[in-house]
């Protein structure tokens with residue numbers, strides 16, 4: 001009989017993992033969901049088929065019914081707290097699997113406590129960002145007794161993951177050592193990319209050639225992070241893909257682990273310094289590790305060309321403005337820790353400087369208006385789209401209206417005379433007006449900042465932590 005599963009921790013990672021468990025895990029009973037903030041459990045349950053999940057109010061309530069209990073929570077303290085709650089119930093014969101990234105020593109202590117209560121334990125951190133969790137493409141690193149891992153294995157590759165790096169019958173902490181080591185690779189890579197792009201900018205080589213070099217030489221996760229940096233994706237995200245707080249926790253653990261064996265992780269130390277800047281600026285739980293690029297170039301704005309402070313704190317509007325400018329002037333946008341809403345316009349030799357300056361002035365006046373009430377702010381965003389983003393089309397609505405009015409006048413006078421003339425007139429005029437309204441609504445809607453299309457097909461390169 002298939003085991004009853006329980007899940008504790010429905011953050012960025014947990015939600016996607018549960019979705020895949022429900023969809024591909026061949027579960028016979030509803031997956032029991034527990035999250036400290038209950039609303040997250042309810043929200044997730046609402047997105048999954050009815051009867052496939054069961055939300056519980058307390059960890060104890062779920063543990064009583066469960067055979068396998070999964071945890072994936074923020075940090076060491078949260079894991080200890082969750083396991084304390086698990087152990088308040090009788091866990092004899094049950095299996096506890098922790099997927100959080102914690103210090104190897106913490107995993108060992110937690111495992112000892114679980115095993116002392118007659119349960120089995122597996123420490124299985126995962127590689128892959130929330131998008132990979134959502135797509136079922138994580139890499140699991142399970143460590144613990146093979147007999148226990150074999151019970152867990154049906155839910156890894158092909159369900160929540162794409163591969164395993166197994167540590168069967170190895171100490172619980174071995175998987176976390178690999179996880180922390182692996183995360184230093186990521187952190188060092190992001191630092192190298194951030195420094196490379198900054199150097200490219202400052203030496204006048206340009207960002208694009210550096211990106212091409214990265215793509216041609218390394219590709220994969222390097223290209224993913226490179227894109228996240230130069231397109232400014234990292235400061236437009238509502239939720240970071242890899243938060244500065246979590247990254248600093250991992251670096252701290254990695255440096256401690258290395259220190260214990262006499263290794264000094266100098267590169268990780270440097271990455272941590274940059275991440276501190278990101279955390280101070282954006283907030284540790286909000287800033288993404290690709291923000292290291294912004295941390296590296298606080299003075300990039302003063303480099304060549306024009307720069308404009310959009311001041312429009314909606315990233316959608318800022319991006320639209322930037323993409324318009326980019327089309328026209330080979331510009332690109334960047335943000336810095338101090339000035340997250342700056343657009344840097346790098347003007348090439350063919351550009352019309354006066355036009356750029358006019359756009360800059362418009363941005364500035366939009367900014368002045370923007371600092372008013374929220375309602376007004378929405379309108380400013382809306383109209384700034386019309387007047388700045390797509391200034392080429394600014395008269396389209398008026399021109400369209402004039403054309404339709406002319407057609408209506410034409411229909412009025414040219415409709416065949418006779419008893420059906422009124423029917424002809426009204427049919428034609430209503431048809432013209434309806435066509436205009438349909439076009440008008442579609443045209444306005446695509447400019448509205450609140451429905452800016454968002455990318456959901458995150459590239460594989462983004463899927464690594």
Ligand SMILES: NC(=O)c1ccc[n+]([C@@H]2O[C@H](COP(=O)([O-])OP(=O)(O)OC[C@H]3O[C@@H](n4cnc5c(N)ncnc54)[C@H](OP(=O)(O)O)[C@@H]3O)[C@@H](O)[C@H]2O)c1
Pocket residue numbers: 009010011012013014035036037040072073074075077078079081082099100101102126127128129130241242243246465
């Ligand atoms: N994000 C990544 O790219 C990634 C990749 C691989 C591994 N990881 C690791 O996976 C773990 C979770 O990451 P995440 O990105 O999902 O984090 P997250 O989005 O910040 O979610 C954290 C989860 O932990 C819960 N939590 C925090 N403190 C708690 C406590 N004291 N007691 C009970 N629950 C608590 C939160 O509950 P509330 O909802 O109530 O706040 C939430 O469910 C971390 O260890 C992280 O290092 C992350």
